[in-house]
Amino acid sequence: MxxxxxxxxxxxxxxxxxxxxxxxxxxxxxxxxxxxxxxxxxxxxxxxxxxxxxxxxxxxxxxxxxxxxxxxxxxxxxxxxxxxxxxxxxxxxHFKEMDHHNNLHIITPPQLAINLIHSVRCAAENNNDPHSIHLKLFNDSTLDELASNRADAVISFTPAEREGILSKAIATPKKVYLVAREGHPIWDNPSLEQIASYPHILYGNACYPNSQSPMKFYCKRKGIPFQLDSIASDMAAMSNSLLESDAISLLAFSSCASFFRDLKGIQAIQLSSRQFEELISFKTPKTVYLWLKHDQDGRVSTPIWLQKSLEQHILNSLGQAG
Known part of the structure; x- marks a missing residue:
């Protein structure tokens, strides 16, 4: 006992x-x-x-x-x-305080969770609209949660196919980042051919199927066997695999690359624009969408400042902030 x-x-x-x-x-x-x-x-x-x-x-x-x-x-x-x-x-x-301090519930894929609370909190303060921010990771019931008013906004890699919910296409990745442990042989020659020769860690979760990896399509078209090391559902699992093996990974998010750069023993670099263009010629990256609610009159009920804050956060995460 x-x-x-x-x-x-x-x-x-x-x-x-x-x-x-x-x-x-x-x-x-x-x-x-x-x-x-x-x-x-x-x-x-x-x-x-x-x-x-x-x-x-x-x-x-x-x-x-x-x-x-x-x-x-x-x-x-x-x-x-x-x-x-x-x-x-x-x-x-705290009933009286909560009357003036509403809750915001935001659902996001783990790739876009980095710094999200801070971004929204700063936007709320700048707009003099204080909120308590609750963040939840995307799951199979996310669409139901938004439709039943249990979420205020959702970030997704697919459009929402339900009446009463607006799917707003925000951006598509324009960069790709290579991540591997420090001292990995790939850093001597990070060409696409060399990248294809190592086992890959794919990032798969409820809204980002691992089958959509551009490298898998690249290998197929080039006649190169694609080597799968593992499928990680979060960056913690990915970091463990990166540190303990010769596996590598390709990521589309600047925020994720920065996350790995801050971890001891892991290195991340942005591949060239030519390499990115060659990769997406085999498979177009997934667009990032913002799901917003409609009220009974058919108008978007999500505050404008929150919409703009989430849109800017997505652009920042993709390294596309202007």
Missing amino acids: TSVNIDKLKDINLFVIRAFCLVYQHGNSIAVAGILDVPPSKISRSLNALRQSFSDQLFIRRQHGFEPTPLADNLYPILSRLLGESEEIAAIG
């Missing part, structure tokens, strides 16, 4: 519980740090606090992300319920 350190458990706060629940839901700590807009080290400290209290590892690092231990499986429904009840109490206690 797992022992519990009661004295240490007294020091567990709601942030620690929230961090645990989000890591359990999303399977990695880096994505959760982006959602909560805190350094990854703060998420690590929160998990360590719970580990010490319950004398259990709680999450085991795997190639695909964090795998919960049996104790974590048992704790999640309890702590999730506790977190929900605590937030209800907080909402009641």
Whole structure:
């Protein structure tokens, strides 16, 4: 039976519980740090606090992300319920304040979650329209969440095929970035032919099928066997694979490349415009869309400042800010 350190458990706060629940839901700590807009080290400290209290590892690092231990499986429904009840109490206690401080719920692919909370918060402050910002990662039920008013805006790689929702095409990638560990042989000659000779880590999730990789089409047309190392659902899993192997990856987002440059042991460079043009001649990159709600009168109900903020964030993430 797992022992519990009661004295240490007294020091567990709601942030620690929230961090645990989000890591359990999303399977990695880096994505959760982006959602909560805190350094990854703060998420690590929160998990360590719970580990010490319950004398259990709680999450085991795997190639695909964090795998919960049996104790974590048992704790999640309890702590999730506790977190929900605590937030209800907080909402009641701050009812007057919340009247003037609305909530915004934004859903995004993980590739575009970097700095999103900060971007929207700054826009809200500049427009004197304070909001509490809630960020959630894109999933199979996202369209239903927007249609049922459980989300205010969605960033996606596909248009929304439902009446009452506007799909606004914002931008298509115009750059491509090569990511690999420092000291990788690819840095001696990062040509497309050499890039095709190494195993690739693809980034696949609910709204970005890994089958759409331009490199897969490049290899097919060139008659080169495409080598798949793994499919990562988030950047934490990708970074682990990059550091532990000779696998490489191609990314379309400047923000993701910057994220990897900041990680010790990983290097990222932008390929030339000629290389990019050659790649997209085999497969056009996916367009980034902004999904917005219509009200009962058929007008977009999302605030104009939020629309512009999200559009600018997408352009910044793609390295297309003018």
